[in-house]
Amino acid sequence: MKKLALIAAFAASPALADSVCEMRGAEPLPVMEAAKAEFLKGEYMRFGDIAAEIMGASRESLEKPFERMEALFPDGFTQCDTVLQRRDIGGLVQEVTTFTIEDQDFPMSLYLLAIPIRGEWKIAQLNFDTKLTDVLSSLQ
Numbered sequence: 001m002k003k004l005a006l007i008a009a010f011a012a013s014p015a016l017a018d019s020v021c022e023m024r025g026a027e028p029l030p031v032m033e034a035a036k037a038e039f040l041k042g043e044y045m046r047f048g049d050i051a052a053e054i055m056g057a058s059r060e061s062l063e064k065p066f067e068r069m070e071a072l073f074p075d076g077f078t079q080c081d082t083v084l085q086r087r088d089i090g091g092l093v094q095e096v097t098t099f100t101i102e103d104q105d106f107p108m109s110l111y112l113l114a115i116p117i118r119g120e121w122k123i124a125q126l127n128f129d130t131k132l133t134d135v136l137s138s139l140q
Contacts, residue, residue: 101130
């Protein structure tokens, strides 16, 4: 019985969170998955609450872009694919995810960078654009 309870508790752990987007072999990071889930649904302000938690005053600079996103893509996106993930020694994790725009040939691309702060993962940088090259320029 203890073994079953331990397995159930381990399976419910956020570290084992299911990926929101196709990962193609990359390992999901719960804070990034939570942010991508909100972006996918078109919940851009909630996305910002997760993704810009440690950005301080920079968070305010995202208000207008989020308002534009709500006007252009009010229902979010139809699917997403994490096309790049980099994990560096020391803990820095970077991802580029593409989000399918209904009836369009081009995707919305999202860059996220996460770092461990006091043992908890936080998103420290983000960028999104329909120009993949602009998003890729964020890679460190």
